[in-house]
Amino acid sequence: MAEEVIKDNRQSVSTDGARHLATTTKTVPQMIGITPRWLLQLLPAVEVSSGTYRVNRRKVLDPPRSKVRVELNDRGKVVNPGELRAIRIFSQLDDKMLSKLASNLVREEYAPGDVIVQEGDKGSQFFIMVRGQAQVHTTGARGRDLILSVLSAGDYFGEVALITRTDRTASVRATVKTILLSLESRKFDELLSSIPGLRKSLQETVRRRLEEKAAMVDASGEQKIEVKSGHSGEVELAPTFADYADEPAEYPLSLVQSIVRLHTRVGDLYNDPIDQLREQLRLTIETMMERQEWEMINNPEFGLLNVAVASMRCPTRTGPPTPDDLDELLSRVWKKPAFFLAHPRAIAAFGRECTRRGVPPPTTNLHGVPVLTWRGVPIVPSDKLEISAGAEGPTTNILLMRTGQSEQGVVKLQQTGIPGEILPGVSVRMMGINTKAIASYLVTAYFNVAALVEDALGVLENVEVSNYHDYD
Numbered sequence: 001m002a003e004e005v006i007k008d009n010r011q012s013v014s015t016d017g018a019r020h021l022a023t024t025t026k027t028v029p030q031m032i033g034i035t036p037r038w039l040l041q042l043l044p045a046v047e048v049s050s051g052t053y054r055v056n057r058r059k060v061l062d063p064p065r066s067k068v069r070v071e072l073n074d075r076g077k078v079v080n081p082g083e084l085r086a087i088r089i090f091s092q093l094d095d096k097m098l099s100k101l102a103s104n105l106v107r108e109e110y111a112p113g114d115v116i117v118q119e120g121d122k123g124s125q126f127f128i129m130v131r132g133q134a135q136v137h138t139t140g141a142r143g144r145d146l147i148l149s150v151l152s153a154g155d156y157f158g159e160v161a162l163i164t165r166t167d168r169t170a171s172v173r174a175t176v177k178t179i180l181l182s183l184e185s186r187k188f189d190e191l192l193s194s195i196p197g198l199r200k201s202l203q204e205t206v207r208r209r210l211e212e213k214a215a216m217v218d219a220s221g222e223q224k225i226e227v228k229s230g231h232s233g234e235v236e237l238a239p240t241f242a243d244y245a246d247e248p249a250e251y252p253l254s255l256v257q258s259i260v261r262l263h264t265r266v267g268d269l270y271n272d273p274i275d276q277l278r279e280q281l282r283l284t285i286e287t288m289m290e291r292q293e294w295e296m297i298n299n300p301e302f303g304l305l306n307v308a309v310a311s312m313r314c315p316t317r318t319g320p321p322t323p324d325d326l327d328e329l330l331s332r333v334w335k336k337p338a339f340f341l342a343h344p345r346a347i348a349a350f351g352r353e354c355t356r357r358g359v360p361p362p363t364t365n366l367h368g369v370p371v372l373t374w375r376g377v378p379i380v381p382s383d384k385l386e387i388s389a390g391a392e393g394p395t396t397n398i399l400l401m402r403t404g405q406s407e408q409g410v411v412k413l414q415q416t417g418i419p420g421e422i423l424p425g426v427s428v429r430m431m432g433i434n435t436k437a438i439a440s441y442l443v444t445a446y447f448n449v450a451a452l453v454e455d456a457l458g459v460l461e462n463v464e465v466s467n468y469h470d471y472d
Contacts, residue, residue: 029279034286037293038380041367042339043412043449044404045424053251053413055452059243062221064309064454067154070130070181079105079128079181087159089205100191105181110134110174119171123161124185129153132178133315133462138170150175152315152461162188163202175317176392220455251302251413253446254295256288260441264433281428281443288426288445294384296412296449297341297399304399304410305385305459307451312458319464321350321398323359326374332458333400336407340379341399343387345465347372347379356469387465398460401451409456413448 046053066086070079081098084090090098105128110116116127119138129151136148136157148170151157157172162185192202218224226240260280267276297303312332316325321342330337342350351372354361363370364378372379377400387396402409420427425447431440451457 026274028274029283031283031286033290035290035293035383036369036381037289038339038366038382039293039296039341039384040289040412042380042403043410045414046405046411048253048413048415048448051253051415051446053253053448053450054248055251055450056248057245057453058222059245060221061223062217064221064311067310067313068128068156069154070128087156089159089163089202092201092205097191100194101183101188104187104191105183108180108182110178110180112174112176114174114178116172116174116178116180117158117168119168121168123158123164123166123168126156126158126162126183126188127172128156128181130179130181132174132176134172134174134178135317136170136172150315150317152313154310161185249450251448251450253413253415253448254299254302255447256291256295256445258284258288258443259431260284260428260443261438262441264437264439267439277441281422281441284443285423285426285445288443290384292445292447293382296447297382297384298386302448302450304401304449304451304457305397308399308457308459309454312454313461314458315462316460316464319392319462320353320467321346321460321463322353323357323374325460325463326350326398326400329398329400329458329460330375330377333402333455335455336402336409337377337400338403338409339401340374340377341382341385341401342379342463343383343385343396343465344381345387345394346385346396346398346463347381349463349465349467350374350379352467352469356471392462393464393466396463396465398463400458400460402456405452407456408452410449410451413450415446418444418446 068079068083068086070083079102081095081102084093084098084101090101093101107130110132116134117125131153134151136151138146138148140146151172160166161168162183165185216224223243224240225242226238228235228237260277262277262280270276295303297305300306314325314328314332316322317328326340329340351361361372361374361379364373365371366378366380371381385396385399387394403411405411414425416424418425418427420429422428426443426445429442429444431442433439
């Protein structure tokens, strides 16, 4: 020990020893899982009374097309017969006939570039897209090949041709390896002949649908309101009225809950300089808000990804998110679009595609933070738009929305003034102290989200995020 003291040449107290007498500067507990939560920040909040929000609408006579959900198994296909009711001409068929239709669907595979149907051919097959992607082509007046639309999983075509046997008005060509389910007209005729009068009934359904759409339905699918313009003199005006939906959609508030436990001894003795209960509640509420944003995007019942209708969904044309793809999404949500919402990797992938084309997207400041924009619309990041591992590589989705109740857009729902409220729609209530002197606090956040009309929300699907370019 004497030798150690002799070797120590210090002439003052060591810093290690001195810091035992000092007061440290502390931060509150840090948490890597906190994100900006742009969706919660940017969506206008609507105050909800009695926990329910009702969206009254004009009556819709021609509802938007729905997709048909199909799953593949070891035997090739799984189609819930009830899913076929999403197809208008099959909507009135009974369960037995739908089961027969589903059992007669045949799996077909097409390689990239294969023609599925040819323009001008007689319509003899009905198709449901299971996996992959196809483009609908036609020849324009100037002889150019025009792309009318892009089909992806859940889309279907050729159903009317089964009844009317009209010629194909466009070609459909696979762009990637594509799997479909098809029903030949011969099989369909056999099914119809098993029930007398069924063919006539379906033909009447198709005829009535076309006539009603022409006479009673406007471009948005709602019942027409008769107006007259450009006339002069004493022209008799048609009486009219705006009819309302018989069963308007209702959105009850959902919730996120947790129970925070804290030993009373910790709260009594270790509260200076940082309040232990306050920090326990803060970290828990931060986690609950992250979960709230996830639910608003991904919840199977009300999440924005799942409530967007088929007509407002478009797949990427080549995989990565290109300027053309975002322009296509803007053409769907063209009435005062507010912002894109995308995973940070999707934003990076879009930036790479812009760089490759020599059109770097400009940036703007949003609440003091620089974000990319496209056509003047901010592209804000959110990791709640999950990335899934697929056959073509990791993919995600990009949302575009119009916001605000006055704009018939997407709104955030909340109810304030609840017991124990510490933030809008968030309450903390003491549950008691158990026999081990542990206090429990119930933390609840009430919320929901609603898209007031269909064209307020669009989705760009199958966005590949792992495509890189070699600039050498």
